[in-house]
Amino acid sequence: MKITRIRTTPVRIPVDRRVGTVADTKGFRFTSRILVVEIETDAGLTGLGEVNGSPDWSGETCDGAQALIEQHLAPRLLGEDPRQVRHCLERLRRVFGNSFARAGLEMALLDLLGRALDTPIYQLLGGLVRSREIPLRFPIMPVGPTASAEVARRVHAEGFQTIKLKVGHDPLEHDLERVRQVREAVGPAVRLTVDANGGWSVDEAIRAARELERHDVLFIEQPVHRLDLDGLAEVRRRVAQPLMADEAIFTPQDAQRCLALRAADIISVYPGKHGGILATTEIVAMCETAGVRCAIGSNLEWDIASSAMAHLAVALPNIACEQYAADIIGPFFHTRHAHTTGCVVTGGTLTVPDGPGLGVNLDRDQLEALRDDRVAPA
Numbered sequence: 001m002k003i004t005r006i007r008t009t010p011v012r013i014p015v016d017r018r019v020g021t022v023a024d025t026k027g028f029r030f031t032s033r034i035l036v037v038e039i040e041t042d043a044g045l046t047g048l049g050e051v052n053g054s055p056d057w058s059g060e061t062c063d064g065a066q067a068l069i070e071q072h073l074a075p076r077l078l079g080e081d082p083r084q085v086r087h088c089l090e091r092l093r094r095v096f097g098n099s100f101a102r103a104g105l106e107m108a109l110l111d112l113l114g115r116a117l118d119t120p121i122y123q124l125l126g127g128l129v130r131s132r133e134i135p136l137r138f139p140i141m142p143v144g145p146t147a148s149a150e151v152a153r154r155v156h157a158e159g160f161q162t163i164k165l166k167v168g169h170d171p172l173e174h175d176l177e178r179v180r181q182v183r184e185a186v187g188p189a190v191r192l193t194v195d196a197n198g199g200w201s202v203d204e205a206i207r208a209a210r211e212l213e214r215h216d217v218l219f220i221e222q223p224v225h226r227l228d229l230d231g232l233a234e235v236r237r238r239v240a241q242p243l244m245a246d247e248a249i250f251t252p253q254d255a256q257r258c259l260a261l262r263a264a265d266i267i268s269v270y271p272g273k274h275g276g277i278l279a280t281t282e283i284v285a286m287c288e289t290a291g292v293r294c295a296i297g298s299n300l301e302w303d304i305a306s307s308a309m310a311h312l313a314v315a316l317p318n319i320a321c322e323q324y325a326a327d328i329i330g331p332f333f334h335t336r337h338a339h340t341t342g343c344v345v346t347g348g349t350l351t352v353p354d355g356p357g358l359g360v361n362l363d364r365d366q367l368e369a370l371r372d373d374r375v376a377p378a
């Protein structure tokens, strides 16, 4: 089997974060610019991938990824056998960074391998270690306390058992009031977490953690800046709650340093950040060796990359879905879709597809209807 063509399609998808109209988005996107990658072969099989990098997260853009793939990466894959996934990845190795763009190609290669063998990617990773139904975590935007509590009440009624509040965008007292009202709205059984996205200093994080103790917060995600692993380690030494590292960990070297510093209790992982599904398995294995649990995080993927995350979640024991619900939020935040099979979300539960490869089949007419070649801010 040989790769004959790599097709990239930019699409623009509306996002509904279910918090009503938000005047100040505080950097949260309400439209996704996503690049769909299709690797075509002479065997008639096509592999699917997705790039959803963003300037604030990975420093990438849809249009930059398209140029990188078309001009630098795709030419190195044409004529290669996509089933030799690691061989193909070696051919891409000399491009630095751009983890989301490389992940988009890698998931398409693994999708092709799965399709060629007529087996799901979770089987290629060693098979299921848990049910194909995994719990999800609902993220509430930094809206006011009353609005936060209303969203929490609503999504809890829909079936979400874990809720995350985005914090660190407003004064701490405001966030604490949000957490207090959300806890009051959903009761003691719901798991609450907070994600500061690096919005606190070390001192602020320590103070926040002490205040959050009374609201029974399961863990605090990325309290300090992504580049301050020493600061994260200091917070961890001085607070009682577990800490999750998210945007601090892109590469295996990031993970190695985080583990050596004992800077986090949990590491958030997903293919885009780490440059693919296989690279994610390597980081999860490093964490397992160090006794650190992993959880599935998110950069608001669409349906193809969401499926890649879901296959990892059910195949790796150290992705502790039972304790730490997965952030596979794209399937229910994006309002337009172009797939005929894929992840199914019911309430707060996602069912991982069991078709070959990623288990996602595209409706190309729908995809073309969502196509948007304009190079413009999202």
Ligand SMILES: [Mg+2]
Residues within 6 Å of the ligand: 195, 197, 221, 222, 246, 247, 268, 297, 298
């Ligand atoms: Mg996060």
